[in-house]
Amino acid sequence: MSFDLYGLKPRNGIPMPDQAADEDGKAYWVWFDNVKLDNTKGAYIKIPFFLWHQLWKFIIEKFDGILSKKEMNSIFYNSPQTIDHAKAMEIAQKLRELDNELSHYEKRLNNLQDEECDICGGTGKRCEPPEIGPGDIICNRCNGKGVARPVETIFPFRMDVVRNFAEFCEYSGGFLKL
Numbered sequence: 001m002s003f004d005l006y007g008l009k010p011r012n013g014i015p016m017p018d019q020a021a022d023e024d025g026k027a028y029w030v031w032f033d034n035v036k037l038d039n040t041k042g043a044y045i046k047i048p049f050f051l052w053h054q055l056w057k058f059i060i061e062k063f064d065g066i067l068s069k070k071e072m073n074s075i076f077y078n079s080p081q082t083i084d085h086a087k088a089m090e091i092a093q094k095l096r097e098l099d100n101e102l103s104h105y106e107k108r109l110n111n112l113q114d115e116e117c118d119i120c121g122g123t124g125k126r127c128e129p130p131e132i133g134p135g136d137i138i139c140n141r142c143n144g145k146g147v148a149r150p151v152e153t154i155f156p157f158r159m160d161v162v163r164n165f166a167e168f169c170e171y172s173g174g175f176l177k178l
């Protein structure tokens, strides 16, 4: 599951056709069919659901006020939402200010040590589900190793996605989230 973001008016690309002014809707659908393959900066980007959530929690925590309260409520959902040019530019700038801090966060997550598996009690073999604890069955959390990656790392934080999003915002001319 992910969020699709479409640039309203990419700096060097094709503006999103105005659906209301487009009588037969043809221009819109031609654009829609092609935009996902358009590599122009700011035209289109896809962001995994969990990363979008992590990212916006950071942005909202650090820079309260970029989005209105109403916008903040919808930003976490797949409902269509438009972010205007000025706000997109501000998001790009803020993300760059956060780059250092977010890079540290990414590194910290990557460097977390494996922890004793809580399903099999570190033995590599678990008891019959739904019970947890040591048993005779090869553990499906740690694959029999007895240790596993910490829960916080299930959803990895990815700076490459953050930087792509910042660049997308800067070039998008505002964007539509679907």
Ligand SMILES: [Zn+2]
Residues within 6 Å of the ligand: 117, 118, 119, 120, 121, 122, 123, 124, 125, 126, 139, 140, 141, 142, 143, 144, 145, 146, 147
């Ligand atoms: Zn285990």
